[in-house]
Amino acid sequence: MAAPRVIGSDAVEDARRRGRIVFEVLPGDIVTALARETAERVGIALVDGPLERPQAPRTDGAVSMRRVLYRRSPKWVAPSRAPRKARRLGKLALVGAGGVGGNVAHLAAMADIADEIALIDITPGLAAATALDLNHTSGITGARARCVGGETMELVAGAEVVVVTAGRARRPGMTRADLIDVNARVIRQAAEAIRSDAPNAIVIVVTNPLDEMTVEMLRATGFPREQVLGMAGTLDSSRFRNALAMASGVTPADVEAFTLGSHGDEMAPIPSRARIKGRPLDVFLSADQIEACVKDVITGGGQVVALKKSGSATIAPAHASIELIDHIRDARTGPVPVSIMLQGEYGIDGVVLGVPAHLGAGGLVEVEELRLTETEQVALQAAAEAIRERLGL
CATH class of the missing domain: 3.90.110.10 (Lactate dehydrogenase/glycoside hydrolase, family 4, C-terminal)
Incomplete structure (x- = not known):
């Protein structure tokens, strides 16, 4: 923390000369008695801060350049440029259809992120049920994504992005590191399928312990570092x-x-x-x-x-x-x-x-x-x- 600022009568007088009617007093500032008397005498309000300041108007760089070019030659016409548009994925695959995987699928469907969302989970019926449940919402939301679910890792085939959430979750008293051995086996199984069926996919690892499992995914897939990311x-x-x-x-x-x-x-x-x-x-x-x-x-x-x-x-x-x-x-x-x-x-x-x-x-x-x-x-x-x-x- 910086040393406290002492506000004296000189500071108040300087504010008056600048035409100010409000003087901001920040937390920790020390205001002398003479400064308070001076402020009352010259009609300046001492206000506890920090004060909300209006945002300075910002102009896009391209707009500024067009204005400059127009001033130089009013005949100049800005070239048309299509606005940048987010890319829609062809297929998003989720390895793990539990709490995180199911919520990712729901959010992705609502945001129209992909044409197809594939959910995979070893629990019989869980992924298929979640996919069907999400498809049933489309009559209300109008979501275009089609969701499929099952127990087989073959469903990752052709995915552009694979999010891996599968693995044992923590219990009270456990650290993330306590899960290394058991979840490393899950990661290796997922990596084998991703390497063979979705070799161009970007893999996002969510399984804990996250950094260690991202290393395991890199090892098991043999992918370059650009393709394997950890969500943390x-x-x-x-x-x-x-x-x-x-x-x-x-x-x-x-x-x-x-x-x-x-x-x-x-x-x-x-x-x-x-x-x-x-x-x-x-x-x-x-x-x-x-x-x-x-x-x-x-x-x-x-x-x-x-x-x-x-x-x-x-x-x-x-x-x-x-x-x-x-x-x-x-x-x-x-x-x-x-x-x-x-x-x-x-x-x-x-x-x-x-x-x-x-x-x-x-x-x-x-x-x-x-x-x-x-x-x-x-x-x-x-x-x-x-x-x-x-x-x-």
Whole structure:
């Protein structure tokens, strides 16, 4: 936290000379008695901040360029350009039709993401029932996607994106790392089918422990790192934004924040890059409040597990998976936190870790390297070492 600002009569007089009628007093500011007397005398209101500021109007770069060219020559006519349109997938496959897989299928159908949505689950009838249930909604929603379901992995054939959610869920008292051995077998079985029946698919791994299972998927498929992604940072970043919004009394839409590192105890929320209403966190929150938000993110998944007693979060992970799919099909642009195999980025090599990256039709486009504080960089390195140790790398 910065040292408190002392507001004296000189500051109030300066505000008067500038023609201001309101003086913003931020949390932690010290206002002298003389400053209060001066403000009352010159008619300036001392208002507790931070104040809501109107957003500056923003003009698209292309619009600005057209205006410049028109001023130079009014005869100039801007060329017509079709608006960018999100790509609709031919087929989306979901390995696992439980809480997360079923919700992903529902969200994908409602958002018209794919022509066909295939659900696969070893539980007899579960995937087929979920698919039929979703098809029955189309008479109300008008959704065009056709859903199919079954127990055979052959249903992944021809999928452009495969989301793998299958595996044992956590129970109270379990860490994500406790699931490595049992869920690695599930990943290897899924990888074999994906490699043979959907060799061009982009694979999104949701199965816990997520970073370790993403490594296992890479090994088992033999795919390049661009094709195998782990859904983690999207979910953890959403939890971070929610925690900051709750602590500061704003809506999550007013918060920009993301979380990197592992999807576990070593995850690394990045307070230095977070913003509330475009301003640093310490304008709104104390150091203790920020630390509490960081802790809330790290324990967020465990909180859901403790309340459910059996099973883990399903709705938020489904939305996070859809966010990655939207980046892949160009419905969203810009960097998004995603777990990928690092090759020297952030000084880390040979391990899967959550980092901001740009995605496209082929999966990973590039990693965006951000300037982090020394503490945040150390946390990222610690996460990488923990994953290496758990995998025996």
